[in-house]
Amino acid sequence: MKVSNSELFSGRLFLLLLMAITIMPFISIFMTALHPSNTVPSGLEWPADPQWGNFVEAFKVANMAVLLGSSTFILLAVVPIALIISTMAAFAISVLKMPGSRFLLVLFIFGLTLPFGGIIIPLYFLERSIGIYNTRFAIVLPLIGLYMPFAVYWMRSHFVNVPPELTEAARIDGATTWDLFRRIHIPLALPPLVSLGILMSVWTWNQFLLALVLVEDPSQRTMAGALGAFQGHYATNVPLLCAGTILILVPTLIIFILFQRQIITALIQGAVKG
Amino acid sequence: MKNSTDITSSELESKTAAHKHLRRIFSREKIRREVWISWGFMLPALLVYAMFVLLPLFLSIYYSFFRWNGVGPMTWVGLKNYLTILQFPNLLGSIVNAFKLILYFSFVPVGLGLIVASVINRVAPGRFGAVARTVLFLPQIIPLVAAGIIWGWLLAFPGLINEILRGLGLEALTRAWLGDFTWALPSVGVIGIWVLLGFCTVLLLTGMSKIDPALYESARIDGASWWAEFTNITVPLLKQEIGVCLTVTVINALAAFDIVWVSTAGGPGNSTSVPGIQIYLLGFSQRSVGLASALAVMLMLLVLIVILPIQRLSRETR
Numbered sequence: 001m002k003v004s005n006s007e008l009f010s011g012r013l014f015l016l017l018l019m020a021i022t023i024m025p026f027i028s029i030f031m032t033a034l035h036p037s038n039t040v041p042s043g044l045e046w047p048a049d050p051q052w053g054n055f056v057e058a059f060k061v062a063n064m065a066v067l068l069g070s071s072t073f074i075l076l077a078v079v080p081i082a083l084i085i086s087t088m089a090a091f092a093i094s095v096l097k098m099p100g101s102r103f104l105l106v107l108f109i110f111g112l113t114l115p116f117g118g119i120i121i122p123l124y125f126l127e128r129s130i131g132i133y134n135t136r137f138a139i140v141l142p143l144i145g146l147y148m149p150f151a152v153y154w155m156r157s158h159f160v161n162v163p164p165e166l167t168e169a170a171r172i173d174g175a176t177t178w179d180l181f182r183r184i185h186i187p188l189a190l191p192p193l194v195s196l197g198i199l200m201s202v203w204t205w206n207q208f209l210l211a212l213v214l215v216e217d218p219s220q221r222t223m224a225g226a227l228g229a230f231q232g233h234y235a236t237n238v239p240l241l242c243a244g245t246i247l248i249l250v251p252t253l254i255i256f257i258l259f260q261r262q263i264i265t266a267l268i269q270g271a272v273k274g
Numbered sequence: 275m276k277n278s279t280d281i282t283s284s285e286l287e288s289k290t291a292a293h294k295h296l297r298r299i300f301s302r303e304k305i306r307r308e309v310w311i312s313w314g315f316m317l318p319a320l321l322v323y324a325m326f327v328l329l330p331l332f333l334s335i336y337y338s339f340f341r342w343n344g345v346g347p348m349t350w351v352g353l354k355n356y357l358t359i360l361q362f363p364n365l366l367g368s369i370v371n372a373f374k375l376i377l378y379f380s381f382v383p384v385g386l387g388l389i390v391a392s393v394i395n396r397v398a399p400g401r402f403g404a405v406a407r408t409v410l411f412l413p414q415i416i417p418l419v420a421a422g423i424i425w426g427w428l429l430a431f432p433g434l435i436n437e438i439l440r441g442l443g444l445e446a447l448t449r450a451w452l453g454d455f456t457w458a459l460p461s462v463g464v465i466g467i468w469v470l471l472g473f474c475t476v477l478l479l480t481g482m483s484k485i486d487p488a489l490y491e492s493a494r495i496d497g498a499s500w501w502a503e504f505t506n507i508t509v510p511l512l513k514q515e516i517g518v519c520l521t522v523t524v525i526n527a528l529a530a531f532d533i534v535w536v537s538t539a540g541g542p543g544n545s546t547s548v549p550g551i552q553i554y555l556l557g558f559s560q561r562s563v564g565l566a567s568a569l570a571v572m573l574m575l576l577v578l579i580v581i582l583p584i585q586r587l588s589r590e591t592r
Contacts, residue, residue, distance in 0.1 A: 007396075007397065007500065008397045011393045011396060011397030011398070011500075012397055012398060012402065014393060015390070015393060015394065015397075015398060015402070015406045018390060018406075018410065019405075019406055019409045019410065021468075022409055022410055022412060022413060022468070022471075022472065023409060023412070024434075025424045025425065025428055025434075025468070026412075026424075028424075028427075028428060028434045029424050029427065032427065040432060042432060042434075042437050044434055044437065084318075085318040085319040085322065086319055088315040088316070088318065088319065089315065089316050089318075089319035089320065091315055092312040092313070092315035092316040093316070096308070096311070096312040096315065098309060098312035098313065098315075098316065099309060104316065104320070107328075108323065111323070111327055111328075113525060113577050113578060113581050114327070114331070114574060114577075115525070115528070115529030115550070115573055115574060115577055116529070116531075117529055117531055117549065117550040117553050117554075117570060117573060118331070118334060118570045118571070118573055118574040119327065119330035119331055119333075119334055119570070120553065120554070120557070120570075121334065121337065121553065121557040121558075121563060121566050121567055121570060122329070122330035122331075122333030122334050122337065122567070123326065123330045124557075124558070125333070125344070125563075126326075126329065126330060126333070141322065141325075141326055142326040142327075144322050144326070145322040145323050145325065145326030145327045146326070146327055148319050148322060148323040148327070149323070149327075152319060177308070177311045177312075177315075181315070202415060205417070206416075206417035206418065206419075208417065208418065208419045208531070208532045208535075209531050209532065209550075209554075212535075213554070213558065223417065224417035224418075224419045224420070224532075225419075227417065227419045227420060227423065228419050228535075228536060231419075231423055231536060238427060241423065241427070242427065245420055245423050245424060248417070248420060249416055249420055252415060252416055252417070253416075256412070256415050260408050260411075263415065264407070264408070264411055264476055267414065267415075267473070268476055268477050268480050271473075271477055271518050271519075271522050272477070272480075272515075272518050
């Protein structure tokens with residue numbers, strides 16, 4: 001017995017409808033973005049005279065080139081450092097089994113469910129007092145710290161599945177701890193490292209609250225943080241706001257289309273393990 | 275003669291003892307070195323975590339016992355900040371709103387996600403299903419701020435949603451959704467559904483792919499309907515994945531900030547204000563750092579209190 005044809009039809013119709021609802025907002029802001037600046041279009045209506053220039057204008061007024069640079073800088077500072085130090089910590093906990101490793105693991109896991117809003121106020125005062133407020137490091141350093149619980153937990157769940165015989169054999173052959181880490185365990189950890197890297201990149205690119213509170217100058221922020229500032233200035237100019245939003249979405253969408261399989265897998269695994 | 279053998283044996287004994295002793299010293303030395311090295315591996319992560327997460331966490335708790343405007347002297351007030359939150363409707367209301375958001379951010383995406391995933395599993399196992407997965411997942415990867423801006427425009431008056439309603443002859447229902455005291459919170463909830471539905475669907479689909487297809491085969495041979503399949507196979511065998519979905523989405527609801535800030539900033543009035551918004555406003559606009567910190571501590575506790583039972587339940591049934 002197979003699924004009946006009428007059920008196939010209605011099921012697929014349901015999915016098509018749902019996909020249409022999911023995509024519709026994107027189409028709507030795209031069409032709106034092509035309307036003349038400072039008008040209020042109706043939502044889903046192809047303009048008589050498409051204003052492609054809106055994108056150019058939004059690129060200029062949002063200072064998009066600087067923003068792309070700033071976001072990329074933050075991403076490149078956060079993700080590699082977070083990957084390296086979290087992997088080292090997870091290695092110390094689960095392969096070297098250092099004294100107190102249970103306590104340290106619990107200490108990291110404790111931070112897993114922490115909402116950023118819970119510590120944002122002291123972070124502000126802390127950063128003012130150590131002088132990194134309103135610099136890119138104001139976002140970079142806390143983000144690395146905030147990723148540690150998840151990243152250490154994630155890498156640890158990889159390391160505990162590596163057979164201990166591998167470590168012992170390398171030890172007998174006289175491998176130093178650093179060799180063990182660098183030559184044996186890192187090459188084996190590449191798949192989870194890639195997933196973790198993807199996850200942290202998406203989170204960093206989309207980070208808003210830290211950027212809003214800790215960096216006043218929008219040109220030093222992440223893309224998402226800058227979008228917030230852009231909205232503040234152009235709330236009444238709907239077509240331009242939509243054009244700016246699309247520009248900010250474009251890099252994310254391109255990366256998603258290119259790496260959709262890896263990104264979806266990483267985000268799902270991330271949720272299951274976290 | 276006898277004497278000499280005695281000496282050699284005792285010599286031998288002392289030699290092995292010395293050897294053992296040496297080896298013990300050596301290995302103790304080695305272990306100590308090993309401990310130092312492992313601390314070297316641990317320290318960078320621990321330092322950043324301690325400095326930028328644990329320290330602020332303790333400072334949040336510390337500030338919550340003071341009245342402080344951020345610059346002047348701090349005045350010890352004990353638990354007064356916590357009492358203030360429980361007494362003032364607009365502060366307590368933000369916590370109530372967070373729980374209302376769970377309905378939209380969590381229950382609807384998980385429930386609807388279960389249905390969508392099982393439909394994909396049943397009628398679209400191939401290419402069509404893969405496309406549906408990707409499309410539905412799309413809102414999950416864009417910044418929440420962008421989601422807020424996009425829907426802020428769709429729900430505006432005039433805006434797409436109202437245009438559609440008018441097209442359907444439901445002109446009486448049109449309104450500025452995000453500016454309406456009754457409808458603003460459900461409207462913010464709809465944005466959350468749009469963002470989180472695809473995530474839940476894909477996560478549940480992954481779980482379904484681990485269910486033995488023979489179970490579905492035999493159910494279909496027996497002529498089981500979609501509903502029978504759904505209630506007898508899919509839901510019971512996905513308890514763990516459902517637990518994960520609930521955990522992630524409930525945290526999203528309780529700790530919501532980005533979507534709300536961009537679409538309504540907590541308004542109109544306080545009708546969509548959630549703890550994240552109030553912490554920001556109290557701490558940075560009204561300069562009531564102690565009060566904001568008390569709310570932050572309550573938010574962190576709230577998340578823990580709600581998440582732990584879900585975690586325990588989904589783990590037990592594993």
